[in-house]
Amino acid sequence: MSLTWIVILPFAGSLCAAFLPSHARNAAVWLAGLVAGACAALTASFHGRVADGGVAREVVQWAPSLALDLIFRIDGFAWLFAMLVTVMGVLVVVYARYYMAAQDPVPRFFSFFLAFMGAMLGVVLSGNLIQLIVFWELTSLTSFMLIAYWYQRMDARRGARMALTVTAGGGLCLLGGVLILGRITGSYDLDVVLSSGDVVRAHPWYLGALILIGLGALTKSAQFPFHFWLPHAMAAPTPVSVYLHSATMVKAGVFLLVRLWPVLAGTDAWFWMIGTAGLLSLVAGAYMAIFQRDMKGVLAYSTISHLGLITLLLGLNSPLALIAAIFHIINHATFKASLFMAAGMVDHETGTRDLSRLSGLRHAMPITATLALVAAASMAGVPLLNGFISKEMFFTETIFVSGNLVTRIGLPLMAVVWGTFSVAYSLRFIMQVFFGPPAADLPRKPHEPPRWMLFPSAVLVIACLVIGMLPAQTIGSYLDMAALSILGAGMPQHSLAVWHGFNLPLAMSLVAMVAGVLLYRALGRYQQGTGSVPLLDSLRLDGKLIFEFLLLKADSLTRVAIRMLSTERLQVQLLLLICAAFASALIPLSYGGLPSGDMAVTPLEPAFALMWLVGSACAIGAAFQAKYHRLAALSLSGAAGLATCMTFVWFSAPDLALTQLVVEVVTVVLLLLGLRWLPLRQKSIDDELIPLRARVRARTRRLRDLVLAAIAGGGLALLSYAVLTRQAGEGISPFFIENALPLAGGANVVNVILVDFRGFDTLGEITVLGIVALTVFALLRRFRPAPESTGLPVQQQEQDGEDETSLPDPHVLLPQGPMMLPGVIAQLLLPVSGMVAIFFLLRGHNDPGGGFVAGLIVATAVILQYLVGGTAWAESRTRIYPQYWIALGLLCAAGTGLSALLASRPFLSALAWHVALPVAGELYFSTVLLFDLGVFLLVIGAAVLILVALAHQSRRGHRKHAAHAFGIHAGVADTPSARTREK
Amino acid sequence: MEIVYALAIGILTGSGVWLLLRPRTFQVIMGLSLLSYAVNLFIFGMGRLTIGRAPIIDTLQQADPSLYDDPVPQALVLTAIVIGFATTALFLVVLLASRGLTGTDHVQGEELEP
Known part of the structure; x- marks a missing residue:
């Protein structure tokens, strides 16, 4: 399991860091440092298992039925990279401790930092290619967060977005x-893929795979023409640049190229x-x-x-070049990270x-200057x-490359030109910053940074020196181990040595050194300028501009497409929807029409036809x-x-009926309650205005819609x-x-299906019902009627005039006036309807009825009180809290389901008992009844809540009026906020 | 009977679709309600039309499936009726709120040119 832990630990640490208070700098540092250290130790412990070309694998079962497992694997190369x-x-954690300011939210930094580390280790240790890509994208996401760490800065946000777009793309x-x-290979398992290189290279799809994988690797490693995101990513805090943009993330691209080298390399296309x-x-x-003004800009382009050097080495299709590439991955990380630290x-x-x-600055910061000098010398290839050493290896490879004259002469020439440029920019970097007269107008007075801030840089510089002087004794065995895991049996003999005698590569090095110094001298004056790059700038090939242009174009194209x-x-959307539904119904018809069936039809009954004649007319x-x-x-729709x-x-x-x-009944009442708030529309006025x-x-x-409606109706009738x-x-x-x-x-049977066989569906359904009721309630709390609807409805005004006494009096037992008799009947009906409801609830299991029907009957009876007595009167004497009914119903139904677990049966299994009673005989009792009770309670709550919340709105318009007249304050849906608003 | 049943579904559907395409919110809610009748009848019809065979099992007899109407479409429609009520209520309140906020009962939330 320890291999898996290497990946899990950083993510766990990231989660912990995210919950630290934002000023807990030291806690976050200790956490991150310990996690990174633990991962390093765990990785180191695998050395023995991979030293002689072995591979260690760990499989975590994830979804075995889909053949999806988490596979972690480590071999020599992965071990080196993970280390x-x-x-x-x-080292970066130590450095960041002193780099970050106390007012920065440091735990956030370390949270993303650890998440990035976990993602990076995931990329390195994945044994499954899909899994590798998940981690790969995670590194893009976390690097986005890290680059945009100072999100208040515009350049950080832009740089982060650009990096994310390019690398995630x-x-x-x-x-x-x-x-x-x-x-091609039939598996995403890395080991299977790695062993089928010949099959892949011979496959017709090889080129497609190569181009796509190449694009992924080149964007990640900031290779031409996708290099432009890296300089803009320098807006990140320097520890991020040290870690992501020199040592790890940008190396992910070349890591992948090395990883898939046995599969993809060896062809001309590659x-x-x-x-x-x-x-x-x-x-x-x-x-x-050479021409950058920003220290980090120089390092970014370098x-x-x-990385181009490593990519080129990999492209050469030679095992020795591969070894050189792996070696340079390590070397570049050591000197470049140390230089980034110096810049920071x-x-x-x-x-x-x-x-x-x-x-x-060498006067004020002598130690920094010394460390930077050594690291820059390594960068220049001193x-x-x-x-x-890796530069010499590169030069040797360019000489031995086979091919036509252009590559044979061109490559070594380009290598020397590169060497010259490297010397020039390294010299400039050091000379400009640390030599010459002390600068006078710096924002701060410089002095040596804290000792522990220097420490990581010093460690790396010492590594540069030691590897540079004793390559075979220090890095040699690890390098062999890494190369062996990639090359396998094709591992060539080679020797890491400082001195190979006077040979062509050495001569090339010397030429580059001398030319570089001369170039630096020649450009001395020019470089003080604006940071513009001669020759290239006039080509207008700025990647950033092209990127932004493309982004803009994509944006406007999308807009045009949406408009089209x-x-x-x-209305048009609905029309299209209906047309689409119709078309999809038409497709199967085109295969064979709809011949009439052969089953005997039931004899026609005139009454039924008559009923539907009326129904259709309605x-x-x-x-x-x-x-x-x-x-x-x-009314007509109700008749239908x-x-x-x-x-x-x-x-x-019968149940459906x-x-x-x-x-x-409930729907019609509901819609009636809503009619009052809709605008008045009169035919004559409308028509004359048009x-x-x-x-x-x-x-x-209208004609078009009529035709469409006729087609839809005809089609469904036919079907x-x-x-x-x-x-x-x-x-x-x-x-x-x-x-x-x-x-x-x-x-x-219908009831049994609902409450027993498919009880889970019903549980979901009543939950939806409860949610809808609460949504209706919430929407109506913020209800703002249109101004012209707030007064009394015309009909009510015409009937009662402005007579205030005709408004119902909430204090009397019965509504007065013409509504008295209906009031008496409605009140008498309330207990009766309750009894009827319980009757339907209890018989539901064996006869038509059930919780739904019973609940709606109660709701009807309640709303009847509103209709007859008026909202004010009804609300002054009811204390129903429908929300509680909803909650109670849901609890009852879910609790019944859970009770099955007590009897160690699956959720919602019904439990039943036969109880023998002395007089009544045998009694059958089942928890299904409890479930149906829950349905009943919830339906009461939901229906009453919806109806009452809507009915209550009728008090909005003339509420002040009524409240003054009778001094009332009550109501089911009368919320505190509604009340305060009225004042 | 089947032909009347099918025609009824067709007319309910036609009226519903016509109303769905109208510009006023109340017309749309009426259309939905008519359309839901049609769809419920359609689903119910999937169990074929039988008379006097309610799926309530006679405890004295053997439970022979051929003696009873298909209970599954009935259970589905029962659920659909209840959920239909819920969506109607929700739609009604949304249309009232929209009318209050925008001052119009046009589905678009603004009066378009006729």
Whole structure:
């Protein structure tokens, strides 16, 4: 398990750091340092298992049924890289402790830092390619967070966005490439993929996979033409640059190229794609680094150049070049990280990184100057330092490259040109900052940074020296181990040595050194300028501009596409939706029409036809009255509903009929309550206002809709008829009928399905019902009626005039006046309806009825009190809290379900007992009844809450009025906020 | 009977679709309500039309599936009726709130040119 822990620990640490208070700097540092140290120690402990070319694997079962496992694997190369990530992590934590200001929210930094470390280790240790990509994208995300750490700064936000867009975009390409690779090899398991290199290279899709994976790697490693994000990412805090932009994240790209080297390398396509990108980055990066003004800018372009070196080495298709590449990954990390740290220290102490302002710092910061000098010398490739050895290896490889004359002459030439540029920018970096007269106008007076801030840099510089002088004794065995894990049997003989005698590479080095010094001298004056790059700037090939241009174009293209493909008009959207539904119904028809079925039809009964004649007339009437005569339309639609209800009775569905009936009543009441708040619409006024052309257009539109409606209706009628005249297929229904009595002990199969067999669905349904009721309540609390609707409705005014006494008096027992008699009846009905409801609830299991029907009956009775007595009167004497009913119902239903767990049965299993009573005989009791009770309670609560909340709104308009008249304050839906608003 | 049943579904659907395409919110809510009748009848019809065979098992007889109407579409429709009530209520309140906020009962929330 320890391999998995290497990846989990940083993420766990990140979570912990996220919860630290924002000033807990030291706690966060200790946490991050310990986690990084622990990971380093754990990684180191694997050395023995991978030393002689072995591979250690750990599989964590994740979703075995989908063949998805978390696979972690470590071999020599992964071990070396993981050590780089973890050890650099420890050093950067120490450095960051002194770099970050006390007012910065340091725990946030370390939280992202640790998450990044975990993601990076995940990339390195993944044994599955898909898993690797997940971690790969995680590094992009965490690096976004780290670059934008000072999010109040514009350049940080921009740089972060650019880095994320480029690297995450590359990640998507990589995913595509890996999917192809997985298709070719038949597995995403790294070991399987690695062992099928020949199959992959011979496959016709090889080129596609190579291009996509190459794009992923090149974007991540900031290679030409995607290099532009790296300099902009320098807006990040320097520890981030040290860690991500020199040592680890940008190396992820080359890591992947090395990882997949046995699979993808060895072809001309690989040579041209990877080699060209590497060569261009190598030379162009070094060239641009010469002219930068920002210290970190120099280092960023130098990083592009050195990553280009590694990429080019990998592109050369030679095992020795691969070894050189791995070696340079380590070397570059040591000297570049140390230089970034130096840049950060200079920035920290002087307040600026501008090369044209800095000068002569060796007097104030001698130790920093010495460390930077050694590291820069390594970067330039001065002998006895590690940079020199890998540079020599590179030169040797360029000489031995095979191919045509252009590559044979061009590559060594380019290598020397690169060497010259490297010497020039390294010299400039050191001379400008640390030599010359002490600068006078620095923002801060410089002095040596704290000892522990120097420590990480010193460790790295010592590593540069030791590796540079004793390569074979120090890094040699680890390098061999790493190369062996990639090359396997093809591992060549090689020797790491400082001195190879006088040979061509050495001569190339000397030429580059001398030319570099001369170039520095020649450019001395020019470089004091604005930081613009000669030759390249005039080409207008600024990646940033191109990137922003493309982003802008994509934006406007999207806008055009949205305008062309979609509309904001809901009517048109609905029209398209109906057309699409119709078209999708038409497709199966085109295969074979709808011949009438062969099942014998039930004989026609005139009464049924008559009923639907009326029902259809009502439906059509409702459709044409809904605009100007809402009340009429509502009544007509209710009549159509009644016809539906009767149809259920007719065709053996008593439960449906009952439910439909009560729902119909409640819905009509609900809509009636809402009518009052809709605007008055009169036909005559509307028509006269509309000009002729618009009227014609409106008529055409109506005609179109009419045709569409006719088609939809005709289609569904045809479909229904076709189905109804065919024999039903064998479904699951027989199971329910056969088992309702023996398994569930209920004779009413529909009810048994709802509360027992499919109880879980019903639980979900009543939850939705409760949520809807609460949403309605919440929406109505903030309800603002339109101004013209706030007064008394016209009808009420006409009937009562301005007579205040006609408003119901909440203090009397019964509503006075003409409503007295109905009031008496309604009050008497309340207990009766309660009894009826309980009757329906109890019989539901064996006869038509059940919780839904019973609940709605109670709700109807409650709303009847409102209708008859008026809202004020009803609210002054009821104390229903429908919210509690909803909660109680849900608790009851869910609790019943949970009670099955007590009997160690699955959730919602019904428990039943037969109890023998002395007089009443045997009594059957089942928890299903409790469940149905929960449904009952919830339906009461939800329906009453909805109805009462809406009914209560009628008091809004003339509330002040009524409240003054009677001094009342009460109400179910009368919320505190509503009350205060009224005052 | 089947032909009347199918025609009823067709007319309810046609009226519902027509109303759905209208610009006023009240027309749309009426359309939804008519359309839900049609859809409920359609789903219920999937169990075929039988008379006098309510799926309430006679305890004295064998539970023979051929003697009873299909209970599954009935259970589905029962659920649909209740949820239909909930969505109608929610839609009604949303349309009232929209009318209060925008001052119009046009579905778009503003009066478009006719």
